[in-house]
Amino acid sequence: MIPLAAFAMLPLLCRAADAQVAPGATPPPTPPPIAAPAAAPAATAAPASVASPIPLPSGFTLPGSPSGKPGAPTPPPPKPTRKGIEGVWEVQIQRGAQTTYTHFHIKHQSDNVLTGNYRNQAGKVFPLSGSIQGQNVRMVVSMPNGTTLLLQSRLDGTSDMVGTLTSPKGEVYFTASWRPKEKFINNITPAAGGLGGNGLPNGGPP
Numbered sequence: 659m660i661p662l663a664a665f666a667m668l669p670l671l672c673r674a675a676d677a678q679v680a681p682g683a684t685p686p687p688t689p690p691p692i693a694a695p696a697a698a699p700a701a702t703a704a705p706a707s708v709a710s711p712i713p714l715p716s717g718f719t720l721p722g723s724p725s726g727k728p729g730a731p732t733p734p735p736p737k738p739t740r741k742g743i744e745g746v747w748e749v750q751i752q753r754g755a756q757t758t759y760t761h762f763h764i765k766h767q768s769d770n771v772l773t774g775n776y777r778n779q780a781g782k783v784f785p786l787s788g789s790i791q792g793q794n795v796r797m798v799v800s801m802p803n804g805t806t807l808l809l810q811s812r813l814d815g816t817s818d819m820v821g822t823l824t825s826p827k828g829e830v831y832f833t834a835s836w837r838p839k840e841k842f843i844n845n846i847t848p849a850a851g852g853l854g855g856n857g858l859p860n861g862g863p864p
Contacts, residue, residue, distance in 0.1 A: 742767035743790065743816060747834040751823060762786055762797065762809070762834070772797060776807065795819060 744764050751758040758779055764786075765774040772788040776799040788797030788809075799807035809832070811821025817836040822829050 743772075743795070743813070743836070746837045747819070748837055749823075749832050749834045751830055751832045753830055762799075795821070 742764075744767050746761060746763045749760045749762060751760065760776070760778050762776040763774045764772050766772070767790070770789050770791060772786075772790060772795075774786045776784045776786045776797075778784070784799050784801060784807075786797055786799050788795065790796075790813075793813040795809075795811045795813060797809040799809070801807065805826050808824040809821060810824075811819040811832070811834065813819050819834045821832060821834075823832045
């Protein structure tokens with residue numbers, strides 16, 4: 659037995675059947691696809707901050723940077739210039755098998771004229787004057803007793819010389835080497851027969 663409710667639904671079912679697309683009829687348009695949600699705009703990167711140099715007071719520079727700019731290299735100090743044969747020379751006086759060490763300091767060379775002092779092995783200083791002609795050097799040391807020491811030598815380059823030293827006691831051979839430091843104590847060669855090595859009282863004149 660068909661319930662009464664089924665008869666009541668019959669008209670609705672008929673309408674649904676009529677609503678189906680008849681053969682040859684144009685189907686309804688396809689609904690558009692569901693659009694994806696729009697992407698959020700990309701965040702704009704903040705520009706990198708440019709470090710602005712800290713203003714420095716006038717005349718002030720950073721350590722190690724003469725221009726005041728960090729990282730600027732420090733120029734090396736200027737090298738001292740040497741004029742001619744100026745400077746300290748270490749002298750080795752040969753007396754047979756014995757070597758005595760003295761020094762002379764050529765303080766100034768003006769053209770061919772030399773001035774300076776001579777320091778004997780006892781540490782006493784005496785005035786020196788002389789001249790240079792080409793590779794030939796002639797120097798005279800004035801002693802307090804009125805005598806002189808005569809050094810005559812020939813240069814070998816600009817840092818070595820070989821010659822003779824003449825004193826009232828005779829003539830001996832010597833060699834001399836230029837030293838960059840001017841302090842006497844920094845130019846002493848620690849070797850046998852060093853200061854005072856000739857056995858003379860107070861080291862003797864040479």
